[in-house]
Amino acid sequence: MALLEKKSSQQSIELEDKYGAHNYHPLPVVLSRGEGVYVWDVEGEKYYDFLSAYSAVNQGHCHPKIVGAMVNQAQQLTLTSRAFYNDKLGEYEKFATDYFGFDKLLPMNTGAEAVETALKLCRKWAYEKKGIPENEAQIIVCENNFHGRTTTIISFSNDPVARKNFGPYTAGFIKIAYDNLSALEQTLQQNKNVAGFLVEPIQGEAGVYVPSDDYLIKAKALCEKYNVLFLADEVQTGIARTGRLLATCGNCSCADKSCSQNPDVKPDVLILGKALSGGAYPVSAVLADNHIMDVIKPGNHGSTFGGNPVAAAVAVAALEVVRDEKLAENAFELGELFRSELNLYIKDSKIAKLVRGKGLLNAIVINDSEESETAWNICVALKKNGLLAKPTHGNIIRFAPPLVMNKEQLLDCVSIIIRTLKEFEV
Helix, strand or coil: CCCCCCCCHHHHHHHHHHCCCCCCCCCCCEEEEEEEEEEECCCCCCCCCCCHHCCCCCCECCCCHHHHHHHHCCCCCCCCCCCCCCCCCCHHHHHHHHHCCHHHHHHHHCHHHHHHHHHHHHHHHHCCCHHCCCCEEEEEEECCCCCCCCHCCCCCCCCHHHHCCCCCCCCEEEEEECHHHHHHHHHHHHHEEEEEEEEECCCCCCECCCCCHHHHHHHHHHHHHHHEEEECCCCCCCCCCCCCCCCCCCCCCCCCHHHCCCCCCCEEEEECCCCCHCCCCEEEEEEECHHHHCCCCCCCCCCCCCCCCCCHHHHHHHHHHHHHHCCCHHHHHHHHHHHHHHHHHHHCCCCCEEEEEEEEEEEEECCCCCCCHHHHHHHHHHHHHHCEHHHHHCCCECCCCCCCCCHHHHHHHHHHHHHHHCCCCC
């Protein structure tokens, strides 16, 4: 069979536009290869990846240990469904529960699936353990949240683009302001049927909004006071991205020095995805202790691909890379450097208002309206200068490189970002 003719970037874009649903608005770059912190387009141009597939590629593109585990397992056994046991799932479950400090793990595939699983788990616990009347459970969520785009999740989103014309919406959710302990306590006081509080430790899609230092620990204390489950969505913030193994951390095995500078919060339910596989394979998980997870019985929940042997092997390898290469500590140190260097520029900038974040999950707020195209145009200019990033919420640019980046590479990226911003100064 003859090899397919290599297509140009424009040809690839036109193919997607003609035959694919228009549910994304990508930056005009067509990637064909990745290694570590770099990606290459079909014409061979090299770029720094400063998005990491929305923090899925924390371990870097095509990490040899992760790819090796995937290829090796794929050559032996790929899928059994959960109708039978396989020899990898139990090993992965033990490894991950020890790693994060929980009794049990429920394996799924995507982040949105994991969130949906956590919601079901929370509701079942509420009816069977807390004693809330069936079908009356409420779950508190935060405004400007992003937990995925399934029907249930968009029901408690306030993003009009994600919601409009997808109703009717799922009931059972109460929205409150993020980073507002008074709103949380008032809602808990006024609603006896609250089963859980679902929260992102940092709101990534909302623009890398970092809450007050004591928010998570005090929110968890309120949940304990009112016998409500604390559900942490760490799909984006977990697996070393924020300079700790988890943004909440809890009693995990993380030993990096940044942990001593932040309060520990162990969620009742931990939701993971993205970098759980290093971006090599769809792997997500919900973790909880026995008194919560034991409400799930055969037939209550499942997934044909959830817990498949390839996913199990890949996840173990991905977590070993994070541990062995000390990626949490590296993210902490480089994140401090990134914000320090950008702040030096921003204090005299007219185009950039501020930089915020934790670890290597950061964002720059552009001095323009959310309706403007300035942030998008800056990202297009960044691409021309060799760095790929993407706007969120119109006037915010998110910066999240692979955690295998070194200091020299980071400073080179800072130079590219500053040089590009200068092109837009007025």
